[in-house]
Amino acid sequence: MIVGAGPAGLTAAATLAAAGAGRVEVLERDPAPGGVPRHCAHGGFGAALLPWRPLDGPEYARNLADAAVRAGASIRTGVTATGWPAEGPGPAAWEPGRPEERVASPAESLTLDVTGPGGLERITARAVLLATGARERPRSARLVPGARAAGVLTAGELQQSVNLYRMRGDAIGRRAVVVGAGPVAPHAARTLRDAGLEVVARVTEGQPPSTYRRGLTTDRVPVPLLAWTTVTGLVGQGRITGVTVRHRGGRTGTLACDTVVFTDDWIPHHELARAGGVALDPATRGPVADGAFRTSVPGVFAAGNVLRGIESAAVAAREGRDAAYAVLRHLAGAPWPSRTVPLVVEPPLLWVSPNRIDAPLARRPFLLRPAEPLGLPVLVAVQDGRLLLRTRRLTALDPSRSVRIAPHWAHAVDPEGGPVVLRTR
Amino acid sequence: MTVTRSGPLPGAGDDSAPAVYDVAVVGAGVVGCAIARELARHRLRVAIVEASGDVGDGTSKANTAILHTGFDAVPGSLESRLVRDGQARLLAYAAETGIPVEPVGALLIAWDEEQLAALPRLAEKAARNGCHDTRPVGPTELRRLEPRLGAGALGALSVPGEAIVCPWTTTLAYATQAVLSGVDLHLDCRVEKVRQGDPHRLVTPRGVLRARHLVNAAGLHADTFDALLGHHDFTVTPRRGQLIVYDKFARGLVRHILLPVPGRLGKGVLVSPTVYGNVLLGPTAEDLDDRTATGSTAEGLAALRAQGRRILPALVEEEVTAVYAGLRAATEHDDYRITAHPRQRYVTVGGIRSTGLTASMAIAAHVVGLLADGGLELGPERPLAPVRMPNLGEAFTRPYEDAALIARDPEYGRLVCHCERVSRGEIRDALDSVVPPATLDGLRRRTRARGGRCQGVACGAAVRAQFEEARR
Numbered sequence: 001m002i003v004g005a006g007p008a009g010l011t012a013a014a015t016l017a018a019a020g021a022g023r024v025e026v027l028e029r030d031p032a033p034g035g036v037p038r039h040c041a042h043g044g045f046g047a048a049l050l051p052w053r054p055l056d057g058p059e060y061a062r063n064l065a066d067a068a069v070r071a072g073a074s075i076r077t078g079v080t081a082t083g084w085p086a087e088g089p090g091p092a093a094w095e096p097g098r099p100e101e102r103v104a105s106p107a108e109s110l111t112l113d114v115t116g117p118g119g120l121e122r123i124t125a126r127a128v129l130l131a132t133g134a135r136e137r138p139r140s141a142r143l144v145p146g147a148r149a150a151g152v153l154t155a156g157e158l159q160q161s162v163n164l165y166r167m168r169g170d171a172i173g174r175r176a177v178v179v180g181a182g183p184v185a186p187h188a189a190r191t192l193r194d195a196g197l198e199v200v201a202r203v204t205e206g207q208p209p210s211t212y213r214r215g216l217t218t219d220r221v222p223v224p225l226l227a228w229t230t231v232t233g234l235v236g237q238g239r240i241t242g243v244t245v246r247h248r249g250g251r252t253g254t255l256a257c258d259t260v261v262f263t264d265d266w267i268p269h270h271e272l273a274r275a276g277g278v279a280l281d282p283a284t285r286g287p288v289a290d291g292a293f294r295t296s297v298p299g300v301f302a303a304g305n306v307l308r309g310i311e312s313a314a315v316a317a318r319e320g321r322d323a324a325y326a327v328l329r330h331l332a333g334a335p336w337p338s339r340t341v342p343l344v345v346e347p348p349l350l351w352v353s354p355n356r357i358d359a360p361l362a363r364r365p366f367l368l369r370p371a372e373p374l375g376l377p378v379l380v381a382v383q384d385g386r387l388l389l390r391t392r393r394l395t396a397l398d399p400s401r402s403v404r405i406a407p408h409w410a411h412a413v414d415p416e417g418g419p420v421v422l423r424t425r
Numbered sequence: 426m427t428v429t430r431s432g433p434l435p436g437a438g439d440d441s442a443p444a445v446y447d448v449a450v451v452g453a454g455v456v457g458c459a460i461a462r463e464l465a466r467h468r469l470r471v472a473i474v475e476a477s478g479d480v481g482d483g484t485s486k487a488n489t490a491i492l493h494t495g496f497d498a499v500p501g502s503l504e505s506r507l508v509r510d511g512q513a514r515l516l517a518y519a520a521e522t523g524i525p526v527e528p529v530g531a532l533l534i535a536w537d538e539e540q541l542a543a544l545p546r547l548a549e550k551a552a553r554n555g556c557h558d559t560r561p562v563g564p565t566e567l568r569r570l571e572p573r574l575g576a577g578a579l580g581a582l583s584v585p586g587e588a589i590v591c592p593w594t595t596t597l598a599y600a601t602q603a604v605l606s607g608v609d610l611h612l613d614c615r616v617e618k619v620r621q622g623d624p625h626r627l628v629t630p631r632g633v634l635r636a637r638h639l640v641n642a643a644g645l646h647a648d649t650f651d652a653l654l655g656h657h658d659f660t661v662t663p664r665r666g667q668l669i670v671y672d673k674f675a676r677g678l679v680r681h682i683l684l685p686v687p688g689r690l691g692k693g694v695l696v697s698p699t700v701y702g703n704v705l706l707g708p709t710a711e712d713l714d715d716r717t718a719t720g721s722t723a724e725g726l727a728a729l730r731a732q733g734r735r736i737l738p739a740l741v742e743e744e745v746t747a748v749y750a751g752l753r754a755a756t757e758h759d760d761y762r763i764t765a766h767p768r769q770r771y772v773t774v775g776g777i778r779s780t781g782l783t784a785s786m787a788i789a790a791h792v793v794g795l796l797a798d799g800g801l802e803l804g805p806e807r808p809l810a811p812v813r814m815p816n817l818g819e820a821f822t823r824p825y826e827d828a829a830l831i832a833r834d835p836e837y838g839r840l841v842c843h844c845e846r847v848s849r850g851e852i853r854d855a856l857d858s859v860v861p862p863a864t865l866d867g868l869r870r871r872t873r874a875r876g877g878r879c880q881g882v883a884c885g886a887a888v889r890a891q892f893e894e895a896r897r
Contacts (some may be wrong), residue, residue, distance in 0.1 A: 029843055092857065116838050116839075119832055135883060138882060141744050141745045141746070143723075145721040147720040147751055148720065148721070148748070150866075154881075161886040161894065165889070271674075347853075403517070
């Protein structure tokens, strides 16, 4: 059973069904399969498959869903996995810095409660793949103070409003400010323009994104970018009338606007995982997982953006495919590791995924995300004082993009040893 | 059954067809709606006149959602009596109408010797307020009752009668029952002037509303309205309370309402579960001049987080679902300011602070008595129209969990808002209800849609589409 019909879930379903894994079912709470690409009118999807004609998001989503169905998987939409039965393992405690290893018996863990228009169901599977994706953190979770007024949304809500529900012009607003400078911000600005709004500015607390520095903005009409600038509050009664900002140098000001779009702060949809007692990693806020996408609960796998927040659809789809092979090995009787070695990062690194190492199976590259821009850093991995990796990156690290670290060094990890620490020298 | 939001008021501008109400209640907050509902027991023509577009849109929508025992009121005060009476009435009413209430109890936690020493006095004060079931809790038992409590708590006073309640459903239940029982509710109808006489004439942008008796339940604006009738008995000083709502995963961290021991610096910050399954941290207490300043501030949120980290360290690691600020209608007086002006056929219900939600039904009964003393002929009582409110409480069966309900109507199995698990059926019902929402925020207070951890990232567009379709 696969929860979530986005790029990871659908690719896993197609791979599993094609390999004859038996009955493969995908649960999707949205009315249609496809996940986030379904809301993305912009092109560039699926370039790995069709380099001569990259697709737009909805086409890509349809292709993935068609492929899964053709392979023999069934996709059930409008159906929500609401949790694990009451006798299941129960919610995991959130222990910052100390993710607990918690193992429930497979019989308990692999049954999900489901609500749909057809009623309530309790579905049991031999393996569950969590592919629940990620969401943007809204203004409240970012603790942006000020007025609680209409006109505040995230890029995800904006894209759905414009691309799925065809809202235009005043239905959204007139003048917008986009907060964030990561990969989604230009798409948000473009969506706003397509809907007929004026985009007043993009605001980012950090330095200008590298695309800006290199003049490679994807905006058709460049949007003024205010870098090193913090949004200090929202102003308005009933409807937003402005955003107050403070520049690094201390200058303050107000940007007049009636719409504010928050982008580029992602958190995994980890609710189902957490409700099932699946251990979470405090850095990624997604399930702890090893290179074979295995979580702390036997039989429960996790792949795609639920593991750490946003990566591209191509990364999620590739993980879905690789996770399918791991699920097949599990169904064929491969043992679940009783112990894996935690991989933790130290600041200024933000997170790494996978974050558990099962040394014999360390074949998958690691995705690493820094918390701040780093110029050509030396990365070091250490276990119990023993140096496992020392490598100089030949490109700068950017907090809005992950880098891949080849896994060869992880074979040397002592399976009985302490946590492996990844840090900059 | 009348709810209006636009157009001329009944009888306005048409003196040949007089539409004179027996009573006009100004303000559709929890207190105004409770008073109108109480009046609806009698064959009277009653109107509620509200400046905003929804009921409970001012102070009533943003509070700490606690059903108080009144244990810490000033003994002998009107507030003490009405809170105690109101708690019993609202508990019974909640059971009858389906307003979610959870009797979780409260712990007043002492973090230093001075606070510990204050607990016996608080227990004695509680007894004088008719709350006799408080008891001291030692540090070991406290740790057992609240295992996630921060280090350093020396002891507590248990107040088992304190409960949590849904403030939105309470106000809406009163309004719904009043309207079903014949009360006219005029929203988006700000009173600008009062021409006194018999009847009084309330001048609004939508025309003149005539009423023989007036009730001032204008909350933050009660003193302004009082001035229109020549009274200057008190001044409302809005006291802002900022609150942080934590995600549902935080609900397991706390079992009781964790109250601070009131000290020289005011009542302090509490941590409380909510009936929606979240955890509240707040409020701040800031005296302001601006009666519209319902924004949060960086300093306020930082201060709350610092306090929260001490009370329940794991709490501040959880995701924040929402941040809001409410304004309490504080005055320079310690007690409620409920004053009858019989010669003017007018009752002022001012200075109703955070206990007003609990006391609302008792305030209503008290005010109806004052109106009768002032010459309002109540006549015989009649039964109110029965109401049953949709359940927003996480501790009770929600539609998405109700197999029989979904079998009857699959729309209850079609979830739109995933964080709060709100179905299309519930949104449809709210849009089609006796007092329908005028805005998406009004819809949120009726269904919880868009109120969850993603604040509309996943459902905002879909909820809005359904909302706008229903309004066409």
